[in-house]
Amino acid sequence: MSTIASISTAPGIGGIGIIRMSGENTFKILDKIFVQKNKEEINNIKGYSIKYGHIVDETEVVDEVLVSYFKAPKSYTTENMCEINSHGGNIVVKRILELCLKNGANLAEPGEFTKRAFLNGRIDLTQAESVIDVINAKSEREVKAGIKQLEGELSKKINKIKQKILDIMVNIEVSIDYPEYDDIEEVQNKQVLDMLDDAQNELNILVKSFENGKILKEGIRTAIIGKPNAGKSSLLNAILKEERAIVTEYEGTTRDTIEEFITINGIPLKLIDTAGIRDATDEVEKIGVDKSKKIAEEADLIIAIFDCSKELTDDDKKILKIIKNKKSIIILNKIDLNKKISKNNETLSSVSDKIIEISAIKNIGIENLYEKISEMFNLNEINIDNEVLITNIRHKDLINKAIQKIQETKTTIENHMPIDIVAIYIKDILEALGSITGETISEDIINEIFSKFCLGK
Ligand code: GDP
Numbered sequence: 536m537s538t539i540a541s542i543s544t545a546p547g548i549g550g551i552g553i554i555r556m557s558g559e560n561t562f563k564i565l566d567k568i569f570v571q572k573n574k575e576e577i578n579n580i581k582g583y584s585i586k587y588g589h590i591v592d593e594t595e596v597v598d599e600v601l602v603s604y605f606k607a608p609k610s611y612t613t614e615n616m617c618e619i620n621s622h623g624g625n626i627v628v629k630r631i632l633e634l635c636l637k638n639g640a641n642l643a644e645p646g647e648f649t650k651r652a653f654l655n656g657r658i659d660l661t662q663a664e665s666v667i668d669v670i671n672a673k674s675e676r677e678v679k680a681g682i683k684q685l686e687g688e689l690s691k692k693i694n695k696i697k698q699k700i701l702d703i704m705v706n707i708e709v710s711i712d713y714p715e716y717d718d719i720e721e722v723q724n725k726q727v728l729d730m731l732d733d734a735q736n737e738l739n740i741l742v743k744s745f746e747n748g749k750i751l752k753e754g755i756r757t758a759i760i761g762k763p764n765a766g767k768s769s770l771l772n773a774i775l776k777e778e779r780a781i782v783t784e785y786e787g788t789t790r791d792t793i794e795e796f797i798t799i800n801g802i803p804l805k806l807i808d809t810a811g812i813r814d815a816t817d818e819v820e821k822i823g824v825d826k827s828k829k830i831a832e833e834a835d836l837i838i839a840i841f842d843c844s845k846e847l848t849d850d851d852k853k854i855l856k857i858i859k860n861k862k863s864i865i866i867l868n869k870i871d872l873n874k875k876i877s878k879n880n881e882t883l884s885s886v887s888d889k890i891i892e893i894s895a896i897k898n899i900g901i902e903n904l905y906e907k908i909s910e911m912f913n914l915n916e917i918n919i920d921n922e923v924l925i926t927n928i929r930h931k932d933l934i935n936k937a938i939q940k941i942q943e944t945k946t947t948i949e950n951h952m953p954i955d956i957v958a959i960y961i962k963d964i965l966e967a968l969g970s971i972t973g974e975t976i977s978e979d980i981i982n983e984i985f986s987k988f989c990l991g992k
Contacts, residue, residue, distance in 0.1 A: 536614070536651065538564060540635035541643035542628050543618070543991030552628035554619040555991055556640055557648055561615040562604070564638045568592070568631075569602055569619075582606030590619065590631050597634065598627045612651040646988025650981070653973060660973025660984070661689045664927055667988050668752075674798040677751045680924045689930070690972050692741070692923050697968045699734050703727050704961050710954050724948055731948075734964075735941045738934050741925050747913075748926035754796050754805030755912060759812060760827035760857070761840035762850045766868035767812045769895035770840055774799065777901070800905050802914060807833055824853045836908065837863040843892065844872035847882060855886045864907050865890040871897050929984075930971050937967040 538558025544551070556564065562577045571588040580586075584604050590597040601620040610616040621627050636642060644650075646667070653663040665684035672678040683689075706727060759767050777799050795806045808830050831837050837858050841851055858865075865887050867876065871894040876883070878890045889907050893900035909915050925931050944960040969975035 538640045539643035539647055539651075540564075540632055540640035541647070541991040542632050544623065544628065546625060548625075549623035552621045552623040552631075553991075554621065554628055554631045554635065555616065555643075555648065556619075556635055557610070557612045557614045557616045557643075557651060558640070559615060560639055561617050564635055564640055565602065565617055567638045568634045569600070571602075580604050580606070582609050590621065590634065592630075592634055597630055598622055600631075608655075608657075611657075612648050613655040613657045614651065643991065644985070645990050646985035646992055649988060649992055650985040653981075658685075659687070659690050660976065660981075661693070661927075661930065661971060662687055663973075664929075664984060665689075666992065668926060670989065670992065673754070673796045674751065674801070674803045676798075676801055676803070677926070680748065680751055680926055683923070684926075688923050689925070692737075693968055693971050696734050696737050697965060699730055700961060700964050700968070703730050704958065704965070707954055707958050707961065711958065728945060728948060731941050731945055735938055738938050738941070741923065741934050742931060742938070744922060745925040745928075745931045748924040750912060750914070751803060751924070752926045754798075754803040755908065756807055756833060756835045757804045757838060758807045758827075758830040758834035758836070759809075759838045759840065760831055760854060761866075762824070762842070762848070762854065765840045765842045766895045767840055770838070770866065770868065770893075770901075771806070771809060771812050773895045773898055773901050774904075776898075800909075802905055802908055804908075824850050824857075827854060828857050831857050831861065835862060836911070837861055838866060838904070839863055839887075840866040840868050841876070841883075842869050843867035843874050843876050844869045846875050847880070852882070855882065859886050862911060863887050863889070864904065864911075866904065867892045868895050870894050870899065933967050933971045937964050940964040940967055 536558060538556060538560040540554060540556040543553045543555045562580065566577055568590055569586075569588055570591050571586045575586075582605050586602050586604065588600065588602070590600050598621045603618045603620070605611070605616040605618075607613060607615045619631055621631055632642075649658075649663050649666050652658050653660060662685050665681045669678055669681035669685065672681055706723065710723065759770060761767050775797065795809045797804050797806060808826075839854055839858050841847070841854075847855075863886075865883055867874075867878065867883075867890065870892045878884070878892060883890055889911070891900060891903045891907060893904070895901070925934070940960060940963040944957060944964060947957050947960050966975050970980075973981070
């Protein structure tokens with residue numbers, strides 16, 4: 536395989552920049568561009584060592600650097616590798632990369648280092664995929680789930696189930712080879728069916744965990760709606776001011792909306808159309824019933840806010856109609872003022888049993904909101920420490936496929952199909968499971984997975 540090079544640090548100004556190389560010729564290329572302080576011959580260089588010196592272009596010094604050496608097979612990719620730590624910024628790192636390329640390296644594709652780690656057998660596909668999950672994580676919980684997967688927890692689980700299926704296969708192959716043992720067929724069928732049931736149950740648990748994994752990864756799509764002046768932007772500010780809120784802003788998936796991903800006390804919320812709330816400075820423009828309807832359609836959770844110092848109006852009732860039959864929390868805001876409506880109001884309680892009273896301005900009662908959300912989405916039950924969570928739709932689809940194949944296998948056995956037909960169905964189960972860890976998977980899919988990676992990883 537060729538030797539590849541890439542800048543691994545994010546573009547922009549920073550203290551340090553890192554240029555990575557991997558491949559057989561890594562040390563040879565380094566030898567041409569790196570002048571070490573106390574020079575050691577290539578062959579004498581030890582892995583896991585760091586050398587100080589200068590990157591040079593012929594006689595010109597380009598930068599003062601530290602170079603980490605990783606000797607095959609003990610490196611990220613299992614090949615000879617190095618990481619050049621230079622000064623940060625845009626110019627120096629680019630210049631060093633160009634020098635690597637000029638001296639024989641090829642520019643790495645996105646994710647190519649990790650792809651090599653996979654192709655060279657150091658990690659399996661679920662582990663490789665978790666690398667990108669960790670990098671893209673928006674919450675600590677998500678990182679935790681990613682790291683667990685990187686440590687091989689999901690692969691272990693899948694391989695265990697696969698082993699069970701393989702045991703069944705061995706059982707069946709014996710029957711194919713020794714058809715004279717026909718009389719034990721009934722006993723054996725029962726045993727095989729039981730084993731298949733077991734595997735199916737375990738896979739079902741994994742599929743269920745996807746719901747939780749999805750929440751961690753994508754956040755609960757949350758809309759804050761309410762009449763103008765109910766206190767939407769005040770609530771938003773109170774949430775964002777929360778000490779432990781981690782905010783990431785990015786463009787919404789639907790046009791004209793801004794979405795913010797925030798994590799509070801481990802609760803991942805994807806707030807829909809916060810721009811509509813923040814920028815609504817003009818009274819007339821303030822987000823109203825029509826817009827609320829549109830936003831509510833996209834949400835997993837609606838937080839509907841009402842001014843409790845005023846009687847419910849027709850517009851309020853329209854909003855209640857919007858949230859009826861949806862997962863929603865009703866907030867009665869402004870409890871610091873004279874209350875005209877309370878939690879016990881029948882119009883409200885007929886729509887939702889989750890009603891909380893707060894003062895957004897005085898920051899009273901907001902934590903009840905987080906508690907209610909945790910309850911509604913069973914977030915307290917998501918125990919990353921003890922559970923393997925599926926966070927990747929590719930994994931979920933393949934597990935579902937395996938479940939379906941198990942079901943089909945069971946039917947063939949129950950219908951007393953010839954044993955060699957049953958064996959064919961079982962091979963399909965094994966193939967679906969093998970695709971998760973990357974044992975049986977096409978090159979196209981591998982390329983697609985790694986194309987989503989960032990450069991230098
Ligand atoms: P929005 O139109 O729904 O975004 O409402 P705002 O958040 O802009 O609030 C409208 C008005 O109500 C502002 O003058 C806020 O200061 C005021 N307000 C918001 N929350 C409270 C509260 O908890 N108590 C009191 N007394 N006033 C509030």
